[in-house]
Amino acid sequence: MDRTIKLKLDLSNEDKNTLKETMGVCNQVFNEVAEYGFENNTYSKIKIHHATYYPIREKYPELPSAILQGTRDVACEALKGVKLKTLPVNKPYSAIRYNKRVCNVKLIDETVSIASINGRIKTTFKVPIYYEKYIDWELRTSTLRYKKNQDTFYLHITIQKQSPEPNGDRVLGIDRGIVNIAVCSNNIFFNSSQVKNTRAKYAHLRAELQNKGTRSAKRLLKKISGKEKRFVTDVNHCISKEIVFMPFDVFAIEDLTSIRVQSRNKGKRFTTKLNNWSFYQLQQFLEYKAEAVGKSIVTIDPRYTSQKCSKCGHIYKGNRKGHSFKCVKCGFSLHSDLNASRNIADIAISNFGRACVDRPNVTCDEVKALTGIETEHSYKLPISIGSS
Numbered sequence: 001m002d003r004t005i006k007l008k009l010d011l012s013n014e015d016k017n018t019l020k021e022t023m024g025v026c027n028q029v030f031n032e033v034a035e036y037g038f039e040n041n042t043y044s045k046i047k048i049h050h051a052t053y054y055p056i057r058e059k060y061p062e063l064p065s066a067i068l069q070g071t072r073d074v075a076c077e078a079l080k081g082v083k084l085k086t087l088p089v090n091k092p093y094s095a096i097r098y099n100k101r102v103c104n105v106k107l108i109d110e111t112v113s114i115a116s117i118n119g120r121i122k123t124t125f126k127v128p129i130y131y132e133k134y135i136d137w138e139l140r141t142s143t144l145r146y147k148k149n150q151d152t153f154y155l156h157i158t159i160q161k162q163s164p165e166p167n168g169d170r171v172l173g174i175d176r177g178i179v180n181i182a183v184c185s186n187n188i189f190f191n192s193s194q195v196k197n198t199r200a201k202y203a204h205l206r207a208e209l210q211n212k213g214t215r216s217a218k219r220l221l222k223k224i225s226g227k228e229k230r231f232v233t234d235v236n237h238c239i240s241k242e243i244v245f246m247p248f249d250v251f252a253i254e255d256l257t258s259i260r261v262q263s264r265n266k267g268k269r270f271t272t273k274l275n276n277w278s279f280y281q282l283q284q285f286l287e288y289k290a291e292a293v294g295k296s297i298v299t300i301d302p303r304y305t306s307q308k309c310s311k312c313g314h315i316y317k318g319n320r321k322g323h324s325f326k327c328v329k330c331g332f333s334l335h336s337d338l339n340a341s342r343n344i345a346d347i348a349i350s351n352f353g354r355a356c357v358d359r360p361n362v363t364c365d366e367v368k369a370l371t372g373i374e375t376e377h378s379y380k381l382p383i384s385i386g387s388s
């Protein structure tokens, strides 16, 4: 995972001037390199290097070679980014990206050494308290930015930490939905009736206000949608917290961009929008909280997770009917969200090479007692339930 943190540099006026001049030269070099590539229809770093390196070194002898090379690479990437269709042009104070050779940051010591047209500038910064957890992360790139109105330089540094390599038996699949906010492959359902009631209440109010259509109704509409959002946020906080403390290392969820929204909500734009927002928020909360306890979230391709039999792997659309899943091939039946959550866990395991998942089975009566949902399957094993 990557993070970007922003550090304010302590600099004397003399050093500021040096950095401003360095930025100016850098951006000039960027423009010249980009122009060469644009005119010769190439963003190849090697080709552009051969054609421009010596002429530019001669023209700007004060510019350290490491900065020149870094700037050339950035220009090549910019050309590639626009597919050579337009000429990228930097301004004198455009931000410049530095590699580790040019800009050596030591987060623990709160020091940095930056190459410039006038030797290296060594200075300090203060790591804000909320960034302290990142000080042992690996540094990737630094971008130097100049804020003209403050006459201040900021260093935006990208840092990286390898996600913990989880071991085999600790992957949890989570199916997110509307009726059940989250169903986990260890048979835990999050489907607070409070959420349902609150949502129903707001949905009713919304419908009334939308019919009215007056200005005060619109104002009230805005107010209640804020209230509903805060309520959902609170629920998502509680659920994500409970989930990350479960005894698993990796939590697998479906890739949000293609998450299914139940058809009965089609046409109800607000509901759909709120749900999409809510799915995304739950994911974000899970990511942050998992990271905080040294665990990780993986996303998987959601295709067929609801149609596939988690026992024999048979994929058939008719396997799922509402809340119940029954495989036409092997006869396995299970609550459909639970079946999906097991598929999600299995996909994550096959993607990331991890082994078995802890999955006790559930009885229909227990599911019914706890969730109010009818299921028809023959397994006799325990279930637990979380609520917000």
Ligand SMILES: [Zn+2]
Residues within 6 Å of the ligand: 309, 310, 311, 312, 313, 314, 327, 328, 329, 330, 331, 332
């Ligand atoms: Zn089957």
